[in-house]
Amino acid sequence: MSQSVSPKLSTPFLVTAQQADIIRAMRRRGVISRTDIAMMTGWSRAKITNEVGLLIDKNFIKEVGDGKSEGGRRPRLLSINNDLGFLVGVDIGATSVDLALADVCGHVFQRRSEAADVSNPPDVLLGRVSEVIHEMAQAQQIDPGKIYGIGVGVPGPVEFSRGTLVAPPLMPDWDNFSVRRYFEAAFPSAFVMVDNDVNIMALGEFYTSGKINPDNFIFVKIGTGIGAGIISNGKIHRGDTGCAGDIGHICVDKTGPVCRCGNKGCLESISGGRAIAERAMAAAMNNESPILARHMAENGGFLRAEDVGMAQREGDRVAAEIIQYSGKMIGEGLAGLVNFFNPSHIILGGGVTGLGNQFLANIRQSVLKRSTPLATRHLVIEYSRMGTEAGITGAISLLLEYLFYVSDDVP
Ligand SMILES: [Zn+2]
Structure with missing residues (x-):
């Protein structure tokens, strides 16, 4: 059984599958003309007139002015009726x-x-x-x-x-x-x-409007924990019970530390924000890094992942090694996903991405090393530009x- 929505879904806006296609196109492009719909669907003129007419009668969409002429009359543009609610x-x-x-x-x-x-x-x-x-x-x-x-x-x-x-x-x-x-x-x-x-x-x-959205990508959130959202063929892939993308508990090192889930060497327990901070605190307490020790003293005996990023930018060698190791292990985990799913983009978000470009470069390098050449030929790995939005x-x-x-x- 795949994950369907409860039958008691009470949205007031019921449409046919064809009408949903028209609305989906409007979502991604803002406004479209009847000619655009013809190009996208291959439907006859009569069918488009009929489906668009039904949507206008229901007040779900409306005509919003004229588009550019392609020789003849200027086409009427259609958009979703934003006064509905x-x-x-x-x-x-x-x-x-x-x-x-x-x-x-x-x-x-x-x-x-x-x-x-x-x-x-x-x-x-x-x-x-x-x-x-x-x-x-x-x-x-x-x-x-x-x-x-x-x-x-x-x-x-x-x-x-x-x-x-x-x-x-x-x-x-x-x-x-x-x-x-x-x-x-x-x-x-x-x-x-x-x-x-x-x-x-x-x-x-x-x-996000105003950009071309890839149809196959993985969004990876790296915070205290690590998780992924998977967009497959333009739709979110949730899996059978809704927990697809829980990549934080993929094992990347069988001899690694015990994770909160009880297993050893999970990606999250090695590369998550908490793991980065704990490694840095251990280094500070062992007198391996005066810069980390200073940050820790200033924070009242505590370090966060972003403090490690700051120390690295101040030239601290130990902080740089911690970030490099974390990036490398995340890259190894992601390489498995790249080989399995073949996304065009991996987009990284979450607090730990504040570690900066060196961290991104370490992840990238490690993914490229571990994935097949065909899977990475056009692969883009970048930070999300949306931040908290x-x-x-x-x-x-x-x-x-x-x-x-x-x-x-x-x-
Ligand atoms: Zn775990």
Whole structure:
């Protein structure tokens, strides 16, 4: 069984599969003409007139002016009707929550950010999130009944079909809690989608307007832990139970340290942010690096991954070696994915990417060394340019994937 969405998906915008194709093209290109649709689909003129007419009658799309003439009459341009209603994106991180209010085209027009602690019970944190959504709606003079979708990213494993967290290490009180059901009760007009933070970052990267999005890429988040979101043929690949991309627990060194999962030598326990910081603290305490020791003293006896990056830029040899080793091991883990999946891009995000260009160069070198020449001929490995935006853009994008819901019995 593949991961389908619950049958109780209550999006109000039902379309046929053909109409969904038209809307998908509009999502990626903004506006399109009937001629563009003909080129993309190969459908007859009569069929296009019919499908576009039905979408206009439903008020889902509208004509928005004229395009450039290709010799004859200027073609009418079509776009999604952005007055239909509103969407909310919620990106829950370990220590903060970001929210955005957007129209149904995905244009964000209000943002909020608050400190939050996910070790709190879910109803405390989500109660506050609901309050903030009402405040945002009020500030924009929006009727909360016009909020048609709430997309939520959470920092833990999600059983996607139920919108439920399963044994999340950072949030013990949330085990088996349905984030979807919570928001469906709080906002009855909205359909609710929930996914893990890495998948929504991958979607955010995929839907960022103004750039050509690759159809086959891997988004790798390197923070305290390491995880990947996989875009395959233009769609997110979640796997059978929704946990595809949990690459942090791939074994890269059988003799490595014991990971929090109980196994030895997981990628995360060797190259994650915590591993980098711990290695640097050990070096500082063993008097191997005066620069790291100084940073540690300044921070009150503690180092973070970004301190190691700073020490490296100050010329510290030990910091450079730690970063090089971490990059090399991440590259070895990713090389396995490159050989298996053959992506055109690997996009790296998360806090540890703040380590800078040397880290990226180490990862790249190691991937190239371990992958087959054909798989890496056009492979691009780069840092995400979205920074902290990826999560919130992705939470909205998750809704856009399902907003116009395909149903067989729709005219
Ligand atoms: Zn592990």
